[in-house]
Amino acid sequence: MNEISQTKEAKVVNPEGSPYNPQKARIIGERQLTTDTKLFELELESGERLNQDPGQFVELSIPGVGEAPISVTSSPTRRLDSFELCVRAVGNVTNTLHKTNIGDTVGIRGPFGTGFPVEELRGHDLLFIAGGLGIAPLRSLINYTLDRRDEFNNLNILYGCKRPCEQMFEDEVDHWARRQDIYHEATVDFCPDNVCWGGNIGVITELIPGVDIDLDNTYAIVCGPPVMYKFVLEELDEKDLPHEQIYLSLERRMKCGIGKCGHCQINGAEEVLYACQDGPVFNYEKVKGFEEAI
Amino acid sequence: MKAIDKSDFSEFVDNLIEDDDREVVGVQKKDSKFAFDPLYESDDLRLDYDTTILPPKKYFMPQRETLIEYNIEKGETTPVNRVVPRIILGVHPYDLVAIGQMDKVFEDTHEDPYYLEKRRQSVLVGVNMENVSDKSFASTMGTATIDSGYDLMLTDIGDRYAIEVGSSKGSSLLEQAGAAVDDAKPEEIRKVKQFKEDLPEKFRSDPEFDPFELPSLLKEYYDNDEFWEENSEDCLSCGTCNLVCPTCYCFDVKDVNDISLSEGERMRTWDGCMLEEFAEVAGDENFREEKAARYRHRYMRKGRYMYNRFGDIACVGCGRCSEQCLPDIADPVDIFNQMKEGTS
Numbered sequence: 001m002n003e004i005s006q007t008k009e010a011k012v013v014n015p016e017g018s019p020y021n022p023q024k025a026r027i028i029g030e031r032q033l034t035t036d037t038k039l040f041e042l043e044l045e046s047g048e049r050l051n052q053d054p055g056q057f058v059e060l061s062i063p064g065v066g067e068a069p070i071s072v073t074s075s076p077t078r079r080l081d082s083f084e085l086c087v088r089a090v091g092n093v094t095n096t097l098h099k100t101n102i103g104d105t106v107g108i109r110g111p112f113g114t115g116f117p118v119e120e121l122r123g124h125d126l127l128f129i130a131g132g133l134g135i136a137p138l139r140s141l142i143n144y145t146l147d148r149r150d151e152f153n154n155l156n157i158l159y160g161c162k163r164p165c166e167q168m169f170e171d172e173v174d175h176w177a178r179r180q181d182i183y184h185e186a187t188v189d190f191c192p193d194n195v196c197w198g199g200n201i202g203v204i205t206e207l208i209p210g211v212d213i214d215l216d217n218t219y220a221i222v223c224g225p226p227v228m229y230k231f232v233l234e235e236l237d238e239k240d241l242p243h244e245q246i247y248l249s250l251e252r253r254m255k256c257g258i259g260k261c262g263h264c265q266i267n268g269a270e271e272v273l274y275a276c277q278d279g280p281v282f283n284y285e286k287v288k289g290f291e292e293a294i
Numbered sequence: 295m296k297a298i299d300k301s302d303f304s305e306f307v308d309n310l311i312e313d314d315d316r317e318v319v320g321v322q323k324k325d326s327k328f329a330f331d332p333l334y335e336s337d338d339l340r341l342d343y344d345t346t347i348l349p350p351k352k353y354f355m356p357q358r359e360t361l362i363e364y365n366i367e368k369g370e371t372t373p374v375n376r377v378v379p380r381i382i383l384g385v386h387p388y389d390l391v392a393i394g395q396m397d398k399v400f401e402d403t404h405e406d407p408y409y410l411e412k413r414r415q416s417v418l419v420g421v422n423m424e425n426v427s428d429k430s431f432a433s434t435m436g437t438a439t440i441d442s443g444y445d446l447m448l449t450d451i452g453d454r455y456a457i458e459v460g461s462s463k464g465s466s467l468l469e470q471a472g473a474a475v476d477d478a479k480p481e482e483i484r485k486v487k488q489f490k491e492d493l494p495e496k497f498r499s500d501p502e503f504d505p506f507e508l509p510s511l512l513k514e515y516y517d518n519d520e521f522w523e524e525n526s527e528d529c530l531s532c533g534t535c536n537l538v539c540p541t542c543y544c545f546d547v548k549d550v551n552d553i554s555l556s557e558g559e560r561m562r563t564w565d566g567c568m569l570e571e572f573a574e575v576a577g578d579e580n581f582r583e584e585k586a587a588r589y590r591h592r593y594m595r596k597g598r599y600m601y602n603r604f605g606d607i608a609c610v611g612c613g614r615c616s617e618q619c620l621p622d623i624a625d626p627v628d629i630f631n632q633m634k635e636g637t638s
Contacts, residue, residue: 007332008317010376011415015407018373020361020547020560063364063371064558066549090576105369226579253575255547258404262544262567265599266581267591269516272599277403291516292573292581 019258022061022107027100028082033168036089037133038098039073043082045105050083052076054140055115055249055281059257060085060093061107068093069254071280072111073136075143086136086168112257113280116141116221116247125154125217129232131204131224132161135168137249137280138223143172149181156183156211160204160224164188164197185210204228208235215240223249229294233284246284250275250293266292295478295486296457302474303455307336310381310470316417319353320383321346330382341384341450344427345612349389349540350382351396354412359562361408361547366556374559375408379415381467388430388437388610390420390444392540395606399543402604408562417463420444422489426496429613431627433494434501437610451485458486501627503634505607508597511633516594519586521636525629526589528621529568535592535615535624536566541600541608544572567591593629 029041044050050058050072057071068091074084089098097106118141126145130138145152157176161167167186176184185207187200200207204224220241222232229248236246252264252275264275268290273279287293298306311318311333320339322331328343330350364371385393393413400409423438432438440447445464449456456478459465468475478486503511515521536542546565551558565572568589573582582588600608609626616625 007334008315008378010378013375013377013411015373015375015411018361018375018407019404020408020562021371021373022362024369061371063369063560064366064549064551064555066560067547088576107369107371225577226575226581251575252573252581255545258406259402260399260404260406260543260545261547262565263546263572265567265573265591265595267594267599269513271602272595292587 020109020256022059022067022109024105025108026105027102030100030102033086034166037168038087038089039168040085040087040097041074041079041082042085042106042108044108047081049080050108050111052083052111052140053115054118054144055137056111056113057137057254057257057280058085058108058110058112059254060087060097061109062093062096063107065096066093067107067109067255069112069252069257069276071137071140071249073139075140075147077144077147086133086139088133110257112254113276114278116281118144121219122151123153124219125156125214126152127156127158127211127213127218127220129158129204129208129220129222129224130160131228132166134223134225134228134249135159138221139169139172141221146182153217154183154214155181158185158187158204158207158211160187160189160207162189164191164195183211203231205231205235208232208239213239213241215242218245220246221249222246226251226294233294243285243288244283247281248284248287248294249281250279250287252276252280266290268292295483296459296468296475297451297454297478297482298457298471298475299454302471304336306471306474307333307339307383311335314381314470316379316381318381318383330384333383339383341421341448342424343384344423344425345386345430345614345617347614347618348538349392349612349614350385351392351540351543353380353382353416354393354396354409355543355545355562355564357564359408360559361562362560364549364558364560366551366558371560375411377412377415381417381419383419383421385418385420385444386423386432386612387420387440388432388435388612389540390418390440391437392610392612393418394443395541395600395604395608396543398604398606417445417467418443419464419467420447422447422449422486423493423496424450426493427613427617428498429617429625430611431498431501431613432611433497434503434627435505435607435609435611438493438497439490449486449489451482451489454482456482456486498627501631503630505609507634508607508609508630509601511630511637512594512598514637515633516590521632522586522590525623525632526586528623529585529589530621531568531570531585531588532620533566533569534618534620536568537564538614538618540610540612540614541596542566567595593626596626597630
């Protein structure tokens with residue numbers, strides 16, 4: 001049906017190891033996190049492990065609907081035979097996923113991309129700054145550091161949402177708040193009068209001055225909506241945190257995941273970056289010269 | 295070098311159309327333009343064309359190409375590559391250079407078996423340019439003549455075609471022509487040499503830049519917003535320049551269900567960075583919202599990014615973009631000349 005006008009029959013070849021063929025994954029758990037966001041637990045039907053690094057993403061594939069790049073939110077330290085995706089219903093693929101039931105299968109390609117530089121971060125203070133759904137990729141690294149707590153120094157987690165009802169992973173956030181070895185602050189842009197909220201009200205940048213930052217030893221890890229980066233980075237500049245010590249997880253709509261389709265290119269005067277290969281996690285010093293990055 | 299009488303060549307092509315398992319495609323007249331299309335008889339083949347509407351990339355990366363077939367209920371997916379083995383007649387040198395560049399892209403890091411298998415199952419018969427379109431500047435880009443990248447390369451030397459053999463695929467195709475092919479005579483070899491030497495005179499004379507200056511010129515102009523805004527002011531964001539470009543390969547992936555809604559195909563379709571929604575992400579954020587930014591991106595990619603990544607200037611000077619741009623703002627010579635003048 002797809003060939004241009006032809007006089008001879010096409011030979012059908014089944015390309016072995018096609019990078020576009022997803023493997024089947026079964027949904028083994030799901031949990032509503034907010035009105036439009038759910039957490040899905042999946043396992044590969046092959047029985048193999050996904051073996052993702054914190055910060056990598058997969059292409060979620062629903063035959064008949066399409067594919068969407070989704071970051072893996074679970075830490076490889078926490079689940080070995082399954083993995084979690086935190087998905088907001090905003091498009092065709094994600095809305096369809098929200099209508100699935102436990103036991104249904106979907107397709108998975110990946111994991112793809114360059115995740116957080118765990119080796120480099122080891123032994124340092126970490127400052128996590130998450131806005132909204134940006135918590136999803138950061139959670140993979142947060143839980144990684146919590147499970148290997150003695151390998152990291154001070155941990156600071158700042159998490160901002162629009163409204164209290166949009167805060168996700170409440171049980172885990174409570175756990176962060178209770179732990180003595182974590183500094184944690186939460187904020188919302190707006191809190192309706194009839195809602196009880198113990199955290200800060202205001203934008204996430206307001207929380208940064210309160211963090212005790214050891215400039216020689218702290219890495220900031222930032223993920224949020226596009227508008228958030230500029231303001232957070234300005235605030236980190238106020239603190240004089242070196243740009244080499246800031247990592248950002250950037251969102252682009254990767255169609256292929258393998259550096260071909262062109263959609264995730266981030267261009268600059270010198271060169272072009274592919275979010276699906278060079279990222280989605282980028283060092284700020286490396287990426288700040290790229291006009292399209294932030 | 296080999297040679298064949300033109301009448302024997304026509305007979306050879308007719309025999310291929312008739313007997314060969316592969317599809318024979320070649321350049322043919324299409325209204326006032328030329329296009330690569332399946333050949334039904336050798337008389338339709340026009341090896342004297344200036345340029346074709348679309349480059350032959352459509353044979354290796356079709357406009358709509360199946361990647362997998364799926365069954366929706368079962369959730370089963372099967373990778374499928376539909377390959378039509380082809381003999382492609384009449385590819386100009388600049389298009390052969392472009393194909394060589396595309397090969398590198400699809401071989402790089404994760405190999406793309408769809409493109410590569412279609413390439414492997416095709417034979418490229420090139421032809422040296424007898425006529426040159428007004429917009430082409432292939433001689434400036436160094437792509438008007440080539441020494442490799444073809445299986446066979448023809449040159450019109452009067453009553454005969456001289457044939458250079460570029461690969462074993464080419465030589466086995468030529469064997470099918472049998473006794474009609476003989477060794478080129480010394481004066482025929484000289485004619486081919488002369489043909490190539492005379493070729494640059496047929497091209498437009500206005501390019502003032504050297505292709506290897508382009509990466510540094512583009513770097514210098516990257517931040518010149520005024521330059522990109524002025525040049526892209528009339529851009530319709532239609533993406534035609536992407537579609538007709540022999541080195542553009544960006545794509546979209548879509549699911550196309552059949553009428554039963556139980557099965558379908560996941561397809562790769564051509565996409566273009568000049569289209570408004572190309573760099574959109576969820577929540578309607580668009581990382582290349584301004585047409586000037588998209589216009590700049592296309593040039594950066596042609597003249598700098600691909601050079602950094604693969605060592606190739608990804609403009610081969612075919613002139614298709616400027617020929618087919620409705621508001622007539624896509625002529626790379628105009629852009630590159632402006633840059634050159636501005637910096638000299």
